[in-house]
């Protein structure tokens with residue numbers, strides 16, 4: 662658990678998401694899903710029950726190859742980031758992550774704080790490459806990644822489907838040495 666300052670001087674806590682956050686997380690997903698076309702779900706949130714979400718969070722907490730962090734502001738989950746990597750000898754050096762921040766907290770520095778934290782987690786675990794996919798047009802997210810040194814490594818067509826149309830996604834990556 663770490664206390665950090667936002668751009669406006671307010672305090673947030675960066676901490677692991679635990680099974681007891683399940684209800685908050687399902688609510689959080691409905692909110693962020695309705696705020697952007699760039700996530701894998703919309704305002705309906707995740708298609709799972711509270712019990713399933715608890716089970717998923719429990720498994721993630723126990724899994725050494727996955728970390729799920731949130732930015733907690735006075736008990737409110739304002740943002741989340743997860744990173745995971747395979748447990749296989751030939752694949753265990755490259756991880757994937759996903760990030761989201763509630764719209765009312767955009768541009769306050771939370772994205773940067775969480776990404777910095779996850780890069781530290783990667784370094785501590787010997788990860789040498791961090792990857793993600795970002796939907797074409799998500800300039801806000803791409804700027805954040807580029808500011809950390811991520812580069813575009815490829816483009817996949819028809820990765821995403823929204824409002825009756827396919828969208829491509831960029832593969833971005835950061836080598837960690």
Ligand SMILES: CC(C)(COP(=O)(O)OP(=O)(O)OC[C@H]1O[C@@H](n2cnc3c(N)ncnc32)[C@H](O)[C@@H]1OP(=O)(O)O)[C@@H](O)C(=O)NCCC(=O)NCCS
Nearest residue numbers: 697699760761762767768769770771772773795802804805
């Ligand atoms: C993308 C997202 C995670 C950024 O989070 P954030 O907390 O707003 O980001 P920060 O405030 O830490 O900003 C960090 C950097 O991102 C970039 N950035 C953020 N908002 C931006 C904007 N409106 N335009 C251009 N660049 C922007 C800038 O490089 C910024 O650095 P700066 O403030 O020093 O210029 C957030 O907007 C979000 O959750 N979007 C919806 C979900 C999503 O798209 N997730 C990513 C899927 S791949």
